[in-house]
Amino acid sequence: MRNKGISVLLCAGLMTGTVMVSGPSAAAADDFRERLESIPGMTVTSVEDDKGHPLYKLTYAQPVDHGHPEAGTFTQRLTLWHKATDKPTVLFTSGYGLNYDTNTLTDILDANQVSVEHRYFKESRPTGAAKDDWSKLTVQQEAADEHRITRALRAVEKGKWIGLGASKGGQTATFHERYYPDDLDGVVAVVAPNDANNKDDSAYERFFKTVGTRACRDALGAVQREMLVRRDALLPTFEADAKAEGYSFEKGLGTADRAYEYAVLELVWGFWQSHTEADCATVPDAKKATDDELYAWSMKYGMYVEHDDDAEGNPYNRQAATQLGWADLKFKHLDDLLRYPGLRQPNSLLPAALRADHDGRTVADVDRWVRTEGERMMFIYAGNDPWSSERFTPSAHDSYRYVAPGANHTAAIEKLPPAQLAEAVTTVKRWADVK
The missing domain is CATH 3.40.50.1820 (Alpha/Beta hydrolase fold, catalytic domain)
Structure with missing residues (x-):
């Protein structure tokens, strides 16, 4: 978490x-x-x-x-x-x-x-x-x-x-x-x-199957999927933005490609965490949106870039990995597009020396x-x-x-x-x- x-x-x-x-x-x-x-x-x-x-x-x-x-x-x-x-x-x-x-x-x-x-x-x-x-x-x-x-x-x-x-x-x-x-x-x-x-995430799965309207859930899922379909086209923009912000990924996630996939996995979670059902009206048509439109909306409304030098992130992720737990979501609608199955968990974000087993x-x-x-x-x-x-x-x-x-x-x-x-x-x- x-x-x-x-x-x-x-x-x-x-x-x-x-x-x-x-x-x-x-x-x-x-x-x-x-x-x-x-x-x-x-x-x-x-x-x-x-x-x-x-x-x-x-x-x-x-x-x-x-x-x-x-x-x-x-x-x-x-x-x-x-x-x-x-x-x-x-x-x-x-x-x-x-x-x-x-x-x-x-x-x-x-x-x-x-x-x-x-x-x-x-x-x-x-x-x-x-x-x-x-x-x-x-x-x-x-x-x-x-x-x-x-x-x-x-x-x-x-x-x-x-x-x-x-x-x-x-x-x-x-x-x-x-x-x-x-x-x-x-x-x-x-x-x-x-x-x-920590092994039972059924409450989270139920949440994402019922939150908001069906139309909003489907639109968000389509955007999330399209961000992976267009990965090769959008990854250079992601890398350029990360460089401009001074972000690196070598210690934790390892590569920009892994960081991009992690950020896409966060998209729908980030939308509901920080926005409301009224913002469903902003969700673009995933198939019709240009690359720039799709990327800009996703970065504004849900994606979060995890990086090596996040002063809040490392201690938080250490606690999540060892005691607090995390949501291990299924992402079935993305299965065929994922290059790194099991990526969304806190040890993925930590330097090797900080990774640890969970004790619930x-x-x-x-x-x-x-x-x-x-x-x-x-x-x-x-x-x-x-x-x-x-x-x-x-x-x-x-x-x-x-x-x-x-x-x-x-x-x-x-x-x-x-x-x-x-x-x-x-x-x-x-x-x-x-x-």
């Missing part, structure tokens, strides 16, 4: 600078900063005013291996958007790099927000010899990272804490709750895939725990999102699941129908002790 729509979910840009305030508020800000800096391992790297409140950029020293803390540490990045110590705090993780924006749920709860960068993503990586030891990139290690952050910052943020994440971040929030159920007062996981049995026991255990023991958990899915095909099923312990009809992978709590939205907001406010 790879979040191809990550640019939609993450807010780019770094915050730097210093808050300039005076009077009593300056004294309060200085006191709060001192309290943050008194936490062992915590460093305030900068602070800036963001919508009238300080946004603290922080780093935190974490063990590379929580089972052996003596083996060394790495620096994990996080931010804290602070309103007041007695307000609730939303602990947000994208599951990837660091997010600098505040979430709608944070606004709903009038809350503080802590945002965490996942270990081994962007700048939150070990240095030295440990940098290349990817065995410590696990669900359990990241859950332990967030456990330590939560316990440390609860010393200064005294209100209720709500975990929040979308896509892989929703998985990450769920994993945190599984291993440290006493940390948080509730969890909201949005479009969080649940590949409890962790996700299967989390799935069982959520269904039977999880408390105060809310899962929000999207009706037309392929990642929402395999879903967590919440327990009967003050836990809930909602679906936003017709929504794609950018679904969020505010996209629920009015009655469900009101119910969901009432529940989360109760968890957060907000009137």
Whole structure:
């Protein structure tokens, strides 16, 4: 599984600078900063005013291996958007790099927000010899990272804490709750895939047989097939675009031809992940479209170019290969055109040194725990999102699941129908002790 729509979910840009305030508020800000800096391992790297409140950029020293803390540490990045110590705090993780924006749920709860960068993503990586030891990139290690952050910052943020994440971040929030159920007062996981049995992809197959209209599905399948029929004509354009972007394929997929086939396999998935049924009207007639028209539409509406230097891709694909799982789709309508059967799986994208066998026991255990023991958990899915095909099923312990009809992978709590939205907001406010 790879979040191809990550640019939609993450807010780019770094915050730097210093808050300039005076009077009593300056004294309060200085006191709060001192309290943050008194936490062992915590460093305030900068602070800036963001919508009238300080946004603290922080780093935190974490063990590379929580089972052996003596083996060394790495620096994990996080931010804290602070309103007041007695307000609730939303602990947000994208599951990837660091997010600098505040979430709608944070606004709903009038809350503080802590945002965490996942270990081994962007700048939150070990240095030295440990940098290349990817065995410590696990669900359990990241859950332990967030456990330590939560316990440390609860010393200064005294209100209720709500975990929040979308896509892989929703998985990450769920994993945190599984291993440290006493940390948080509730969890909201949005479009969080649940590949409890990596060998069973029937839910994905059903999705692609039923999503949208028959006419739209047929048109998309025809475009996907035609992109392979015209491979020899379109591959030079693909190679030229890759060169212009500085993409290489030698370490992972190996050749531009393999990268092209992989991108075509992603086309229909990418369309439904990032677009809606209204965009079916844009799908060209595969037989009548020129090469340029076919290629341009496909690159805009579904194809994603996997390449060697994708800073988000390598750690994600390592996790998918080892623990998270992936959708191994059949592509029967393309069988006679594929040169590399079995290509669409995460090890295809990784350098040889990072490839590893899959162990599904962790996700299967989390799935069982959520269904039977999880408390105060809310899962929000999207009706037309392929990642929402395999879903967590919440327990009967003050836990809930909602679906936003017709929504794609950018679904969020505010996209629920009015009655469900009101119910969901009432529940989360109760968890957060907000009137």
